[in-house]
Amino acid sequence: MNLTEHTITIRVRYPEVDAMGYLHHSRFLQYFELGRIELLRASGHNYAELEREGVCFVVARVQVNYKSPARYDEELTLLTRITRQTAVRIDHAYELRRQDVLVAEGSTTIASVNRQGQVIPIPDRLGKPS
Amino acid sequence: MNLTEHTITIRVRYPEVDAMGYLHHSRFLQYFELGRIELLRASGHNYAELEREGVCFVVARVQVNYKSPARYDEELTLLTRITRQTAVRIDHAYELRRQDVLVAEGSTTIASVNRQGQVIPIPDRLGKPS
Amino acid sequence: MNLTEHTITIRVRYPEVDAMGYLHHSRFLQYFELGRIELLRASGHNYAELEREGVCFVVARVQVNYKSPARYDEELTLLTRITRQTAVRIDHAYELRRQDVLVAEGSTTIASVNRQGQVIPIPDRLGKPS
Amino acid sequence: MNLTEHTITIRVRYPEVDAMGYLHHSRFLQYFELGRIELLRASGHNYAELEREGVCFVVARVQVNYKSPARYDEELTLLTRITRQTAVRIDHAYELRRQDVLVAEGSTTIASVNRQGQVIPIPDRLGKPS
Numbered sequence: 001m002n003l004t005e006h007t008i009t010i011r012v013r014y015p016e017v018d019a020m021g022y023l024h025h026s027r028f029l030q031y032f033e034l035g036r037i038e039l040l041r042a043s044g045h046n047y048a049e050l051e052r053e054g055v056c057f058v059v060a061r062v063q064v065n066y067k068s069p070a071r072y073d074e075e076l077t078l079l080t081r082i083t084r085q086t087a088v089r090i091d092h093a094y095e096l097r098r099q100d101v102l103v104a105e106g107s108t109t110i111a112s113v114n115r116q117g118q119v120i121p122i123p124d125r126l127g128k129p130s
Numbered sequence: 131m132n133l134t135e136h137t138i139t140i141r142v143r144y145p146e147v148d149a150m151g152y153l154h155h156s157r158f159l160q161y162f163e164l165g166r167i168e169l170l171r172a173s174g175h176n177y178a179e180l181e182r183e184g185v186c187f188v189v190a191r192v193q194v195n196y197k198s199p200a201r202y203d204e205e206l207t208l209l210t211r212i213t214r215q216t217a218v219r220i221d222h223a224y225e226l227r228r229q230d231v232l233v234a235e236g237s238t239t240i241a242s243v244n245r246q247g248q249v250i251p252i253p254d255r256l257g258k259p260s
Numbered sequence: 261m262n263l264t265e266h267t268i269t270i271r272v273r274y275p276e277v278d279a280m281g282y283l284h285h286s287r288f289l290q291y292f293e294l295g296r297i298e299l300l301r302a303s304g305h306n307y308a309e310l311e312r313e314g315v316c317f318v319v320a321r322v323q324v325n326y327k328s329p330a331r332y333d334e335e336l337t338l339l340t341r342i343t344r345q346t347a348v349r350i351d352h353a354y355e356l357r358r359q360d361v362l363v364a365e366g367s368t369t370i371a372s373v374n375r376q377g378q379v380i381p382i383p384d385r386l387g388k389p390s
Numbered sequence: 391m392n393l394t395e396h397t398i399t400i401r402v403r404y405p406e407v408d409a410m411g412y413l414h415h416s417r418f419l420q421y422f423e424l425g426r427i428e429l430l431r432a433s434g435h436n437y438a439e440l441e442r443e444g445v446c447f448v449v450a451r452v453q454v455n456y457k458s459p460a461r462y463d464e465e466l467t468l469l470t471r472i473t474r475q476t477a478v479r480i481d482h483a484y485e486l487r488r489q490d491v492l493v494a495e496g497s498t499t500i501a502s503v504n505r506q507g508q509v510i511p512i513p514d515r516l517g518k519p520s
Contacts, residue, residue, distance in 0.1 A: 026159035286419035
């Protein structure tokens, strides 16, 4: 069954923080990507397999609002939700928290492309989320 | 004299591309940061010095539209522009190109904070851009 | 009780692989660092706390032999062992495996320094490993 | 003409330093890789092209001695030298300096492989260094 949302925990790694001791703002996009991949996995799919089949998800748009810094070794929770899905695109929304504190929220649009970068339909088995 | 825009060239490094051979979408934020820092330097300022004085610029918001993939070893040009500046915040816009092709465009808001993360005025010498 | 060895599992993340689809060779050092930190944690210590107290572990030497590539999404196991400990230095050895296959083996020497980078004794509570 | 050594300058980027404000020890391997690639380029070759032809250089062994920390925004010079070359392998040595101060020295062995990871001869045009 294809899920529409999933939560993971991520511990901030040492090389991910910057000289201020804060998780570097570029790393949030890597965490969001982990969130998407684990949402797929929780639905029984595997992104590595999709790529081997020639289906690649490329990021077309991102937007992040940073609310509170995250520091080395903190354990964060990331909620990833599908907010919209078309034949070739998926929109996700993200909430990254340290316990009750909102660290960041964001959204992305990903597009399904082949190895040549041409837009192709999202495989049927990823379905419409239910 | 404080500049409002500046262009740099960046060559895509090997560990910055992903398994598709594309510059990873999170890396664009690191390129934009380079653009801001070099815009500062071209205006006669130095971000490392600012941090030693206790003035840190943290990213409060980012937004990126990805238009065309960039690949390993390609030489890109990045135009960084200040679009708005208040007492404590600066908005930048970015255009990343491979020759005439637009690779991505984006925008950020950065805020001036002290080492404790409290918002503080941007130092006078960074002035209003002219 | 201070342990002399500890094993963790690490799943290879997408931005950690390069254009060949292989875990980039520089990332192994980041995995070894995770191994050291989790070995500390398994012994009841916390590296973030040590740093707040002014005790920093800097890497003085590394050596890695790469045996077999690791790919995106593979789950690896990392065995981290203390092989020697003096008043101010710790030597570790590492074995990174994908099931039975040896992916890499390595060793490091870390030194205990204060925030000014001067060598200081390793805190007593980290003791001689037993 | 194939060169045996080449020097480049590298400015330390913000996301490359850690919470201590030091260039992270894993980043040195990425700098060494830049050194190898620019040594190739200075000899009239292009690593991206080699990969498109199916010739990939994988790292089989690294060794680094860290002598002095490097900090954000410092401009470093990296000397890369070929110390030995066989039909399928090249050994390099590296010296990373901040002006006269030795920041690190290291060495690597790279092997020439095809896309399936099988060892293949280094293309003739890369020749024996002269």
